[in-house]
Every structure is written in C-alpha cells, then in structure tokens.
Amino acid sequence: MPLPCFETLSTPRLQLSPVAEAHLDDLLRMNGDDAVTQYLPYATWATRADGEAWLARMQALQATGGAQQRVLQRRADGRVIGSLLLFKHDEGSRRIELGYALARDCWGQGWMREAVQAACAHAFGVLQLRRIEAEVNPDNAASCALLARLGFTLEGRLRQRWTAKGRSYDTNLYGLLDSDARPAA
Ligand SMILES: CC(C)(COP(=O)(O)OP(=O)(O)OC[C@H]1O[C@@H](n2cnc3c(N)ncnc32)[C@H](O)[C@@H]1OP(=O)(O)O)[C@@H](O)C(=O)NCCC(=O)NCCS
Structure with missing residues (x-):
C-alpha cells in the first residue's frame, strides 16, 4: 500500500506543506x-531550472508511493525556509x-527541531510506523x-558508504523507534 499522503502539519511556528511549484523561488x-x-546529495542550484528538475524528481519519487516531500513554511510570513523528505518507506517493516x-539565515533557531519533531510524531502516530532512520x-x-537532541540513537558508522561530488565519505546511521523516549514538543 502506498504511503498515505498526510495533510499539512502545523507546529507553533510552521506549516509542513506538500511541495509545490510555487515554493521553488524560496527553495x-x-x-x-x-x-x-x-x-x-545534490549540487548547489544555479537556476530555477535546477529547482524544476528537482521538483520533477521529487514528484516521481512520491508517485512510487514510498515518499513524501514537504516544505517548512513559516506561518508568520509564508516564506518557505526549508524542506523535509520522508522516503524509502518499507511497509513490511513499518520503517x-x-x-x-x-x-x-534560519540556522540555530530551532526551526528544524520543531519540524522533525512534528514529522516523527506524525510518522509514529497517523502513519503507524515503527522506526525512522x-x-x-x-x-x-x-x-x-x-538528531541526538530529538532522541535518535547513533547506531553505527558506515565507512566510505557514499561517493558524491568527487569524494567518498563515511555515514553515521541514526535510528529512532516508536518505543524510544523522546523529548516533549
Ligand atoms: C542541519 C540543520 C537542518 C539544522 O537545523 P537548525 O534548525 O539550525 O537546527 P536547530 O536550531 O534545531 O539545532 C539543532 C541542534 O544542533 C545544534 N547546532 C546547530 N548548529 C551547530 C553546529 N554548527 N555545531 C554543533 N551543533 C550545532 C544546536 O545547538 C541544537 O542543539 P541543542 O538543541 O542541543 O541546542 C541545518 O543546519 C541545515 O539545514 N544544514 C544544511 C543542510 C543539511 O546538512 N541537512 C542535513 C543533511 S543530513
């Protein structure tokens, strides 16, 4: 069964809305x-055409039923300040x-903590998932x-896992289970 499309999620300062072409200038x-x-994993965008190509990739990914691309839209002024992707949905493992x-210009103000916390609550609640990676x-x-602040566990370091932008690098794998303790929103 495809990942159900969730409605726009609201947090005190943000709306997590499905991505749309209207968001591309801010993105x-x-x-x-x-x-x-x-x-x-992608290069710095140079033009709006880079954004359009990215949007087409995200829409194709969503059409598989295993992903949801959201944007972080500030409630105060409507500006899109970020993006959040849920992907690689494994239905059998609920992961x-x-x-x-x-x-x-928005770093260090708790915006992503607020967004990820809401996305995790939604994933464990409405989507009934068991594990987020x-x-x-x-x-x-x-x-x-x-991730550490949000209760994720550092489960391991995968050596030289990826090659991108001309170099290979390690990856920290983080996991959060529905049963793990999480900070209150
Ligand atoms: C990673 C990113 C989303 C963090 O978003 P953010 O809204 O600035 O994060 P927050 O303000 O919620 O801060 C999260 C924690 O990181 C800490 N932090 C922020 N910048 C840091 C830095 N440069 N070094 C160490 N810790 C830092 C904060 O103090 C906070 O910890 P605390 O709650 O214990 O005080 C943002 O830096 C970003 O978009 N980076 C570029 C894209 C990217 O790397 N995405 C992730 C790919 S895996």
Whole structure:
C-alpha cells in the first residue's frame, strides 16, 4: 500500500506543506547556497531550472508511493525556509528514512527541531510506523546534534558508504523507534 499522503502539519511556528511549484523561488534561495548543499546529495542550484528538475524528481519519487516531500513554511510570513523528505518507506517493516535542509539565515533557531519533531510524531502516530532512520555525514555537526537532541540513537558508522561530488565519505546511521523516549514538543 502506498504511503498515505498526510495533510499539512502545523507546529507553533510552521506549516509542513506538500511541495509545490510555487515554493521553488524560496527553495532556490536555500539550495543556491553552497553552505546548505555541502552535505546534501545534490549540487548547489544555479537556476530555477535546477529547482524544476528537482521538483520533477521529487514528484516521481512520491508517485512510487514510498515518499513524501514537504516544505517548512513559516506561518508568520509564508516564506518557505526549508524542506523535509520522508522516503524509502518499507511497509513490511513499518520503517522510513528522513532527510531535511534549512535556509542558512534560519540556522540555530530551532526551526528544524520543531519540524522533525512534528514529522516523527506524525510518522509514529497517523502513519503507524515503527522506526525512522537518518544518514548523516559525521562532519555535519549541526545535523548530528539535531538528531541526538530529538532522541535518535547513533547506531553505527558506515565507512566510505557514499561517493558524491568527487569524494567518498563515511555515514553515521541514526535510528529512532516508536518505543524510544523522546523529548516533549
Ligand atoms: C542541519 C540543520 C537542518 C539544522 O537545523 P537548525 O534548525 O539550525 O537546527 P536547530 O536550531 O534545531 O539545532 C539543532 C541542534 O544542533 C545544534 N547546532 C546547530 N548548529 C551547530 C553546529 N554548527 N555545531 C554543533 N551543533 C550545532 C544546536 O545547538 C541544537 O542543539 P541543542 O538543541 O542541543 O541546542 C541545518 O543546519 C541545515 O539545514 N544544514 C544544511 C543542510 C543539511 O546538512 N541537512 C542535513 C543533511 S543530513
């Protein structure tokens, strides 16, 4: 059965909405920044056409029924400040993987903590999943700190797991179970 499409999720400061073409200008601002894409699997966007190609890939991924691409839309001004992807849904194991990115001028203000916390609550609640995974470059201190703060366990370091952007690198594998203790929202 395909991953059910969840409605827009609301947090105190954000709406996690399904991605749409109208979000591409804000997403270009975010993904046009080398500091944001440094640890992401895609190159820094140069033009809106890069965003359109990304959107087409995300829509194709969603059409498989195993992924949901959301954006973080600030309630105060409607600006899209980030993206959050639930993907690699394994129905039998009730497992999913998580990926995310945030515009650089919004870092360090708890935005992604708020978004990931809501996405995890939704995944364990409405979607009835059992396990959420995330792969993080060990050098990505902010992302590692974010997951640790949210109760994810560092389960191992996979050596030289990926080759991208001309180099191979290790990956920290993080996992969160429905039964794990999590900080209150
Ligand atoms: C990773 C990222 C999403 C974090 O988002 P954020 O909203 O800035 O994170 P938060 O403000 O919720 O902070 C999360 C934790 O990381 C810590 N942190 C933030 N930046 C840090 C840094 N450079 N070094 C160490 N810790 C850092 C914060 O102090 C916080 O910990 P705390 O709650 O214990 O104080 C953001 O930095 C980002 O988009 N980076 C580029 C894209 C990316 O790397 N995505 C992840 C790929 S795996």
